[in-house]
Amino acid sequence: MNKKRFVGLVCSLVMTAGTIAGCADSNGTPQGAQAVPDNTPLEITIATPQVGEAPKKDSDIELAIEKYTSAKVDIQWIPTAAFEDKKNIMIASNEMPKAFKLTYNATTLNAIEAGLFWEIGPYLKDYKNLSAANPMYYDNIKVGGKLYGLPLYRDIGRAGIIYRKDWFNDLGLKTPVTLDDWYNIMKTVSEKDPDKNGQADTYGMFLDKSYNDAALSNSFLTRLSVPFGxxxxxxxxxxxxxxxxxxxxxxxxxxxxxxxxxxxxxxxxFSVVQTADADNKWNSGKAGIRINTVASAVATSFDNLAKSVPNAVVDIAPYMGTSGNRVPAESGNNGFFVFPKSSVKTEAELKRVLGFFDKLLDPDMSTLLTRGTEGKHFTKASDGKAEFKDLTLFNLEVKPYRDSLPSFEVTGLGLPLKLNELQAKGWKVVEDNLKVVVPNMALTLTSKTYIDKGGELDTMIRDAQTKYIMGKTDDAGWEADLDRWKKAGGDKVMEEYTAEYAKLKK
Structure with a gap:
């Protein structure tokens, strides 16, 4: 749908509802726009999915944000189950907040392409914190090569091999680098009875049905194969x-x-096992490697295992292969904020709104959003780092803001969190991974065929892979299934992605 038709439809819907809204003209310029005086407090409305129990209006955290940013903040917490429907209504009526948290889906893309939101890429250079973020955070949410949103930053390179170091030491194993290493670990752990109970009940790893999920950059087959090229x-x-x-x-x-x-x-x-079942195998001490989690969770993985196996020793290593340390980049966000032209009327107002979000990444605000208030939610250890005092209270009063506003967690800009040795090793892997992540080259490309038939095509190829692994088809059968995927639309998807890619490369 082109911009004129989309905006015309929006205005029509708004007038039908009997509501007067500032619709854009055919050039996308807000009508009736008035400058916001710089000496007035910024009033910013924010709509975001609700995380846990919605905080009360004028909570201590919200008041601290307002004081630091010199803004009047009005957050609309929308229950997650109702968010998509509410979002669509708000977009259709063009009655949106000044900052609107969206996810990368068809409705969002249509609204962006229709010109309803400000392009913000050219402005980021003027904001010290926003411009300092790794460019990949922004590349992963661009539309047509342009940036329209600020991401809720999440770690991009989270893959890591969490393993039973005690078993590896006893069996003379090292963390895998080659595919033969992976095979040797699986064979040794399965056959050498590392838990010494006299039963053949241990696994090198316990695979679940998400092992080849097309929607997950952290699916095991992707994590396994990327280090090999x-x-x-x-x-x-x-x-x-x-x-x-x-x-x-x-x-x-x-x-x-x-x-x-x-x-x-x-x-x-493996083809029917749920992730929770695979977690239980690890937690009960029956798996040598935990593959369906993230490196930063290594300490949690140890804690869960220690309940069943108190003497277990757990360690973390990066994914390695013949191409070195390479890991699949994840999206790097939990949604992103866009800024509607119907509510952010002028460029001057947009700059003030961006300034508000930039301030949220200042050390004081970063500490507030990720640690809470000193003395209430955390205390300072002797080394000056933060230790949570009341994690339950933090989850109730602070976590909704941390998860709904831009911030960085452990390796962020605020007060560092005191970590034990295992936690620090896990976060070090995440930090090092950021230098070697491999992007999904089609993440922000558009294919009409994939939009229409992507689910069907993904299921087709996942089933073909499972059949092949289980020996129900041989190499020739796999090639035949691959040809069927191509003819069913796979070739068209690659053709459309290639055309989009070529446009952006010009």
């Missing part, structure tokens, strides 16, 4: 976008799983 979901070969499962490194990883399945070195029911 595979793309992260979608890559570029000879100027063309290709799917990961069409590449040799990915197919070699599939062949490894096939071999391990045939030799019963991985759980035979």
């Amino acid at each position: 595979a793309p992260n979901k979608w890559g570029v070969e000879n100027g063309k976008i290709v799917a990961e499962f069409m590449t040799k490194p990915y197919q070699d990883s599939m062949k490894l799983l096939k071999k391990m399945y045939q030799e019963k070195l991985i759980n035979q029911d």
Whole structure:
């Protein structure tokens, strides 16, 4: 839908509702726009999904934010289950807050392409905190090569190998670098009875059905194959976008799983196992490697295991391969804030709103959003780092703001959190990963065919992979399934992604 038609529809809907709203003209310029005097307090309305119990109006955290930023803040907490419907109504009526948290989906893209929101990319250079963030945070939410939103920052390179160091030491194992290493670990842990109970009930890893989820950059097959040169979901070969499962490194990883399945070195029911069931295997001391989590959770993984196996020793290592330390980049956000032209009337007002968000990343605000208030939610340790005093109270009073406003967590701009040795190692892996993450080259590209048939195509290829690993098809059968995927729309998806990619490269 083009901009004139979309905006015309919006205005029509608004007038039908009997509401007068500041619709844009055909050039996307807000009508009746008036400058906001610089000497008046900024009034900023924010709409965001509710996280936990909605904080009370004028809470201590909200008042502290207002005092520091010299703004009057009005946050509309919308229950998560109702958010998409509410969002669509607000967009259709053009009655939106000044900062609107959205996610990357078809409705959002249509509204952005219709010109309802400000492009903010050219302004970021003027804000010290916003401009200092890794550019990938912004690249991952661009539309047509332009930036329209500020992300709720999340770690981009979270992959890590959490493993039973006591087992590895006893069995003479090292963390894997080659596919043969992975095979050797699976075989040794499965056959050498590392828990010494006399039963064949241990696994090198316990696979679950999300192992090849097309929507997850942290799916195991993607994490396994990227260090060997595979793309992260979608890559570029000879100027063309290709799917990961069409590449040799990915197919070699599939062949490894096939071999391990045939030799019963991985759980035979992996195609129906829930992630929670895989977690329980780790927690009960039956798995050598925990694959379905993030590096920063290594201390939690140890705590959960220690309840069943008090003497267990857990460690963390980066994913390595023949191409070195490479990990798939995740989206790096939990949604992003856009700024509607109907409510942010002028460029001057937009700059003030961006200034508000920039201030949220100042050390004092970053500490408030990620640690809470000193003496109430945290105390300072002897080394000056923060230690949570009342985590329950923090989760009730602070976490909703931390999860709904831009901030960085442990490696952020505020007061550092005191970490034990294992926690520090986990976060170090996350920090180091950021230097070697492999982006999903189609993350912000648009394919009409994928929008229309993506779910069907993803299911088709996931089922084909599972059949291959379980030995229900051979190499020829896999190639036949791949051809069927191409003919069903896969070729068209790659063609459309390639065309979009070529446009952005010009």
